[in-house]
Amino acid sequence: MILDCVVIGGGPSGLSAALVLGRARKNIILFDEDKPRNAVTHESHGFITRDGIKPSEFKKVAKADLIKYPNISVHNQRVVDIKKENNYFLIYSADGNTYQSRKVILSTGLKDVLPSIKGINKFYGTSVFICPFCDGWELKDRALVVIGEDERIFHLTKLISNWSKDIIVCTNGNTVLTADQKQLLLSKKIAVTESEILSLEGVDGNLKRVLFKNGKEIVRDGGFMVTGLEQASPLAEKLGCLIKKNGGIDTDEFGRTSVEGVYASGDNSLSTSPQLITAASEGSKVASRVILDLIDEDF
Structure with a gap:
């Protein structure tokens, strides 16, 4: 047939x-x-x-x-x-x-091709997501990290600001934001760090900290990321x-x-x-x- x-x-x-x-x-x-x-x-x-x-x-x-x-x-x-x-x-x-x-x-x-960051798979789909329309409500008003290695991170960060005002942007060692974009984010009290990420840490899929190769760390309750496709x-x-x-x-x-x-x-x-x-x-x-x-x- x-x-x-x-x-x-x-x-x-x-x-x-x-x-x-x-x-x-x-x-x-x-x-x-x-x-x-x-x-x-x-x-x-x-x-x-x-x-x-x-x-x-x-x-x-x-x-x-x-x-x-x-x-x-x-x-x-x-x-x-x-x-x-x-x-x-x-x-x-x-x-x-x-x-x-x-x-x-x-x-x-x-x-989805995730950023090459140690530990990221442990949190993907539990406390770190890719779509705020799908999962933004669950992370509303939390301390969030937005991870991205290309220019799309700026658009994603703007979206995330609808659900939380406590955001830190991490470009994982990449310079992908323009000076104007950085200034605009800072004016919204959104911090930007271009330091390379060492690993993500947490318990039972719940993100707690982002560790950097320069020895610094930030405490975060969850986040979103830009992925390759x-x-x-x-x-x-x-x-x-x-x-x-x-x-x-x-x-x-x-x-x-x-x-x-x-x-x-x-x-x-x-x-x-x-x-x-x-x-x-x-x-x-x-x-x-x-x-x-x-x-x-x-x-």
């Missing part, structure tokens, strides 16, 4: 896309390797009716919604390769099976999709990539914020475009 669409990636974007496609009577498969970007996250926030839900529980509830539709199949498998032949796609899964589909949605997401899957590159300078998959406003029949949804285009509700919305929008394109082809 030739499928109407294959959705690769079982995050909120892929799950949402699968639901919209299924309810449009399209025969689809959702492939979910189950290696989410938010694996370290204990709770997800900002999604109405699901605020505070565990990511694993969110996925469980979402898949229960999907399996009610007989035209939706969920395969807990990794897709190892995709090839386009004429107007169809051959999808190869890790268990050795091959599938044929008219359309493909890549909801494969991104991977890279594609979680090489499939877009294998298909020949155009990649933007920032590493995101290049798409139009409807999620269509440079390869006809291939769409991207979620944060892998690096054009949306890393929020649960935003990713789900993106999946719904892209799936709607796939449906319209299929109808146009068949009508």
Whole structure:
């Protein structure tokens, strides 16, 4: 059987896309390797009716919604390769099976590359986060550190100031802020240190201190950081999709990539914020475009 669409990636974007496609009577498969970007996250926030839900529980509830539709199949498998032949796609899964589909949605997401700082992994997802919209409320009014090694740290610090006024900016030995930016931060009583960080210390995932290689230290209750980002899957590159300078998959406003029949949804285009509700919305929008394109082809 030739499928109407294959959705690769079982995050909120892929799950949402699968639901919209299924309810449009399209025969689809959702492939979910189950290696989410938010694996370290204990709770997800900002999604109405699901605020505070565990990511694993969110996925469980979402898949229960999907399996009610007989035209939706969920395969807990990794897709190892995709090839386009004429107007169809051959999808190869890790268990050795091959599938044929008219359309493909890549909801494969991104991977965070953390700053190379000793101990940072112990606190990531518990008391040090990347998105204030997701976790700012939990750290409100605390003594926070903002860690970043490039110019994005200024924008992040401005955001964090909405939730706490007790902020220290650490660039980990990098000169990335302009003189004007430093002066503006200081005028807001936000201290800046460019000293190289030795390690983060705390107990049971709760940050307590930031230690520097010059022997100094600061006491902090939590923080946020700027991370590097890279594609979680090489499939877009294998298909020949155009990649933007920032590493995101290049798409139009409807999620269509440079390869006809291939769409991207979620944060892998690096054009949306890393929020649960935003990713789900993106999946719904892209799936709607796939449906319209299929109808146009068949009508």
